[in-house]
Amino acid sequence: MTTMSSDGHSRRDFLFIATGTVAAVGGAATLVPLVAQMNPDASTIAAGAPIEVDLTPITEGQAIKVFWRGKPIYISHRTKKEIEEAQKVSLADLPDPQTDAQRVKKGHDQWLVLVGICTHLGCIPIAHQGDYDGFFCPCHGSQYDTSGRIRRGPAPLNLAVPPYEFVSDSKIKIG
């Protein structure tokens, strides 16, 4: 059988390397569509547009759940007592220190808006339950206070506050 001879090494090597490189670049480029197709498609992104929620039907002491981008969002109309509890906690007691003021919109202390997904492993905590009167996650027992901050249990972080703003005193836009 014929074997490769070694004359003309450098010119040959250059050609081989050039060909191999171009082929490798092409091969890598074909991965782009194969990977990109798994990202959210245009209709999913469009459906993730901001939503508006009317707050008027939510009575004091009530928490409702709405969905934005497929995630549960808690909107809690806090009572005086809940607000006070949330404000008087000393930051030193908190695993993820944050003041209540950092978690609500100025002048709208009574409205707490949270992504209702436990920061441990993704279960939905139950409102108005647990030792801190805030949220209790039934999966592994994480306890959140009336500001949605983690107080006890395996969750590392406070419940996230989604991007939102007040369009008027009684209407918010989430997203």
Added chain:
Amino acid sequence: MSGNTSNHQGWPYNLKTEAGEPYVIPQYEPQNGVLRWIESRLPIGGLLFGTAVSFPTPRNLNYWWTFGGILSFMLVVQIITGIVLVMHFTPHVDMAFNSVEAIMRDVNYGWLLRYLHANGASMFFVAVYIHMFRGMYYGSYKAPREILWILGVIIYLLMMATGFLGYTLPWGQMSFWGATVITNFFSAIPIVGESVVTWLWGGYGIGNPTLQRFFSLHYLLPFVIAGVVILHIWALHVVGQNNPTGVEPRTVKDVVPFTPYATVKDMFFMCVFCVVFAWFAFYIPNYLGHPDNYIPANPGVTPTHIVPEWYYLPFYAILRSIPDKLAGVCALFGSILLLAFLPWLDTSKVKSATYRPLYRQFFWIFVATCFVLGWLGSKPAEGGYVLASRVLTAWYFIHLLVVLPILGFVETPKALPNSISESVLKKGSVAALVALVIGLAATFGMTNSASAQDHAPNPPAVKWSFSGPFGKYDRGQLQRGFKVYREVCQACHSLSLVSFRNLAEKGGPEFSIAQAEAVAAEYKVKAEPDDNGDVNDRPARLADRFPAPFANEQAARASNGGAYPPDMSVLAKARGYERGFPLFIADIFTQYQEGGPDYLVAVLTGYENPPAGFKLPSASSFYNKYFPGHAIGMPKPLSDGQVEYGDGAPATVDQYSKDVTAFLMWAAEPHLEARKRLGLQVLAFLIILSGLLYFTKKKVWNDVHA
């Protein structure tokens, strides 16, 4: 995989060294301790080395031999794109069509993946037909390669089944009616036929159970094919490759190691093949399809002329040429199964047609027979076409059953060379390649040239800004077209696959977001049920689709004199007209894909007074020069001055027609610009890579040819 003992005898050909000693193929030697450790426990390195590196390959293989590699490549392409498409496809009769459209519109690169998969199937068949004809020309099925050949026929059958199942999945008109016709083959079986068909359908007709099982099997079969391909390659490595002389290699001088020689040659030609593939997928992606398959499946209406995919056409012609149901189905299956018996039907001891002057002529007649049968398969089953199909069907069987057995006895073959290295092969293959490519191209085009039932003139060709390799939509035209749609067409026609957000997307009319929002706000859509359970209307948002003008088909018919104004989302791709020979061949090269738009403009401008003697079937139909059958249910929709343009474009029916058609083309193919842009990059890349591979191949083969 290899039989280890035979290795010592120069497997696979009993090769001898130049000194006449048995030749021992180089064995895999692991480079380091880790590899040695693995190899002594799982000798996979040796297996791969023996299969793809040291395997002795006849040194005189021509480019026809690269199609085996190309086929493996296409199988991988189909499996990868297919797995990806399944992530977005919904196998349900109510959702399949729209989920395919969602792939085309919304999924990132979805249009690319679907067009690659759909055209990939055709390319797979192009390659398999070349591979099969090559085997026939060079007698590759003869001893000791009978099982190798039979495995190939099995793969081909599995491919046919897979292609058919896949074609039903988009659930368009051709999907539905193709599935109906093919499954009805089985109703020809005496006594149990009807039960078998009901069993295949999972119902009393084609329906959701059918779609779901076809989907399941379409996913399964490619992996079965991959399994049989492994057997095919295994058999190949036991008996070795045939070669253009048909004389088995005798000494090491007759062979070269698979790597790098065959590898680099295969890669070069694979790259050239990809240029053709890319041409189809990026520039004429719907050339091989049927406009009818962009119409959602309708169990109540059969398309006027149904045709299978081009790769089934010869067999379809055989089926139709026989006036008896059972005999027709038997002939169809028989024509394929007979191929498995070629090793015994061909009685000549000489393999290659190069040394068989008579067989060579019959071979080309047989190739021509298959092509013409393919062409006939695309024609309506009437008149001269039927007669021609019968003659050629008869010849197809005569060739296999009579000519081949007799030739072996009566033919005097030319003197065979003593060995491969001695042979001087004539380079006849270039002309043959050209002939075959043109022939294949011709068969392709048949699928588009199917309907001949009416005598409407061909629509005049309009000059479109979006035609050709650099085509782009004219934004102003799309915006005007949208105005025409809103002020005229929308009253009756829905546009249900288009969302308001699309109006602001790149590559479309490119309205601003604010403009698109304003448009959306003018439409009312159903809101979520409120707290009392009432469903109210709310203004549409960008994410919403255009609401339909009628609540359902019945309401639409009631308001339109019984006619159903079709949805316009993919209308521009769901219409077309017969191009005829030789235009349809030229269309491959000129990238003509505007049959739909040309037809739409022709219909919109084709209202005339009926010629003397033409009687309209009812008072609610109108004469149209270009509409098939001339009696259209839609009254002349456009008149001069009807829509006010702000940009100075003429307010004429002619201009309105072109503008609204351009808009509809965009609605049907919103990523056309991205497709053509990427196509150019891919083609440039492939051509550069082909060039590099060609020179690499030349360098590698230098010492062999010296």
